[in-house]
Amino acid sequence: MGYSVKEIANMFQLPTHTLRYYESEGLLPPIERxxxxxxxxQESDVRRIRMILCMREPGMSVDSIKRFNELNDLGDEALLEKRQIILEQxxxxxxxxxELQYLLGLLNRKLNHYDEQLANMESASSREP
Known part of the structure; x- marks a missing residue:
C-alpha cells in the first residue's frame, strides 16, 4: 500500500515541504514516484519518517540523523557508532x-506562594466584621 505526500503529511502533522526537505537532504531514500x-x-518510508521525527523532536541535527542512516545501511559493523549517537541523544x-524539572519546581514554588497569599487574604477577610 502506498501513501501520497498529503496522506503522510496528515499522518505526521507535517507540512509537505518538510517531507520534500527530508528527501532532498538524504534523510529519506529517494521516494518512489x-x-x-x-x-x-511505502511502509518503509513511514517507519523512516517516524524515526526521523523521534530524533528531531529532542533536537538531533540533520547531519547526525544522516550519519545514523548511513550507519544503518552498514549493518552490524556500525553498531558501536550507532550506539554512541543514541547515547549522545x-x-x-x-x-x-x-532543566524542565528545575523550571517546574520554580513554578510550583511560585504557585504555592500565591496560594498562601490568597489563603491569608481569605482568612483576613473572613475575620472582618
Whole structure:
C-alpha cells in the first residue's frame, strides 16, 4: 500500500515541504514516484519518517540523523557508532528533562506562594466584621 505526500503529511502533522526537505537532504531514500511524478510513500518510508521525527523532536541535527542512516545501511559493523549517537541523544534529553524539572519546581514554588497569599487574604477577610 502506498501513501501520497498529503496522506503522510496528515499522518505526521507535517507540512509537505518538510517531507520534500527530508528527501532532498538524504534523510529519506529517494521516494518512489508514479508515472505522473507524484511521490508514493511505502511502509518503509513511514517507519523512516517516524524515526526521523523521534530524533528531531529532542533536537538531533540533520547531519547526525544522516550519519545514523548511513550507519544503518552498514549493518552490524556500525553498531558501536550507532550506539554512541543514541547515547549522545539520550544524554541531551536527560539534560532537557533536568532543566524542565528545575523550571517546574520554580513554578510550583511560585504557585504555592500565591496560594498562601490568597489563603491569608481569605482568612483576613473572613475575620472582618
Amino acid at each position: 508514479l508515472p505522473n511524478g507524484r511521490r508514493i510513500y 539520550k544524554t541531551q534529553i536527560e539534560g532537557k528533562i533536568r
